[in-house]
Amino acid sequence: MSDFQTVAKVGDIPEGQGRSFPLNGTMVGVFLTDGRYLAINDFCPHMGASLADGHVENDAVMCPWHAWRFSLQDGSWLDNSRSGIRTACYEVRVEGDAIQVRMSPPPTAQTPPDSNPTATPSCQNPSPNAG
Numbered sequence: 517m518s519d520f521q522t523v524a525k526v527g528d529i530p531e532g533q534g535r536s537f538p539l540n541g542t543m544v545g546v547f548l549t550d551g552r553y554l555a556i557n558d559f560c561p562h563m564g565a566s567l568a569d570g571h572v573e574n575d576a577v578m579c580p581w582h583a584w585r586f587s588l589q590d591g592s593w594l595d596n597s598r599s600g601i602r603t604a605c606y607e608v609r610v611e612g613d614a615i616q617v618r619m620s621p622p623p624t625a626q627t628p629p630d631s632n633p634t635a636t637p638s639c640q641n642p643s644p645n646a647g
């Protein structure tokens with residue numbers, strides 16, 4: 517599946533916070549930071565906390581259980597970027613007042629450490645997308 521799917525409306529996610537939404541059998545955390553919507557897999561790779569409940573700061577979210585920090589830009593684990601641990605990230609767009617997420621390509625969770633470190637995550641979207 518490659519199409520964007522609506523998960524919420526503009527205004528459902530307060531600035532500087534996240535919310536989790538079910539999408540294709542996965543919980544997706546969608547965050548609004550500096551006027552941009554960003555989405556990652558809501559399941560913390562450590563022990564499964566909801567990342568959408570974490571503190572958001574500088575395009576990162578801190579897991580509410582053990583304070584691991586993940587990039588909202590690419591899902592990488594910011595506390596040890598060489599570990600290869602990451603959660604999947606997804607493209608987000610706003611169409612009218614609908615916040616939409618695209619699930620494909622497949623999640624990049626638990627990428628092996630020796631995988632291509634220069635690959636550009638599919639979720640990066642440098643243009644503002646908040647409505």
Ligand code: FES
Nearest residue numbers: 560562563579582
């Ligand atoms: S469950 Fe997220 S850091 Fe432990």
